[in-house]
Amino acid sequence: MRMANLDGRLVVLRGGGAVDVEEASGGAFASDPQAVFDRWPEFLAWADSSDPEDEGKPYDERSLGAPVPRPRQIFAIGLNYHDHVAESGLKPPEHPSVFTKYPTSLTGPYAEIALPSAYTDWEVELVVAIGQRAHDVSEAEAWDHVAGLTVGQDLSERRIQLQGAAPQFSLGKSFPGFSPIGPSLVTPDELPDPDDLELSCAIGDETLQLARTRQMVFRVAEQISWISRICPLLPGDLIFTGTPAGVGGARDPRRFLAPGEELRSRIPGIGELRNRLVAGPSYPTGP
Structure with missing residues (x-):
């Protein structure tokens, strides 16, 4: 469905x-x-x-909005693909590295997104929506609590995210429009293997990221079980499950998103986001 x-x-x-x-x-x-x-x-x-x-x-597909428009909680997992861990120059975490994105950052699959600065990065992700309350569930039970899967982007303003002795992950990833999802929410039974999906993002003809979810450090069931040990997951909550290698901030030279570009994010079997990028009121800012 x-x-x-x-x-x-x-x-x-x-x-x-x-x-x-x-x-x-x-x-x-x-x-x-x-x-x-x-x-x-x-x-x-x-x-x-x-x-x-x-x-x-x-x-009209451009009339589609975020399939989950007002979640009470949005969780996200950092450093969750082996190749992204490697490009970051870090070691794989022993447990899921969890942060939050704020619900006001959500937008739809065709929404225009204003860039707040010249340091906004892309991160294509599989996003999980919770269908039944999950508290202290086992990995074996985790998929029973999933409503469906959708495509997402965890857009990130890298200076805000990484500034200071205690990085501001949640703020740097929660500007308006920084969490586009869609185009629909697909139940797991519609997919041959929901633990092995291709995901990619591109600008024009250039593919920026291309991977499969089987390359995750922690699979979906592990993420749900881990978070639910501490925070009850509520119906309609979202989990951004991590991004693979290819982000702009890890490139040499670094590359970030620019006004006028269209960022396309895709998972075959689920669909595609097509988000046009424009300059926000403060764009660009100085170094």
């Missing part, structure tokens, strides 16, 4: 169309895409029993 946010309304994508859930369910489910996560098992049962021939209405 592919769930999406179309002009602020909850839809299921089938074929080339979108089924409006509130209308198709006779009001059993509200139009709010975020509200459905508190009833995720019921929603899955309804989607499985609804008319498979109903492909809904044609839609």
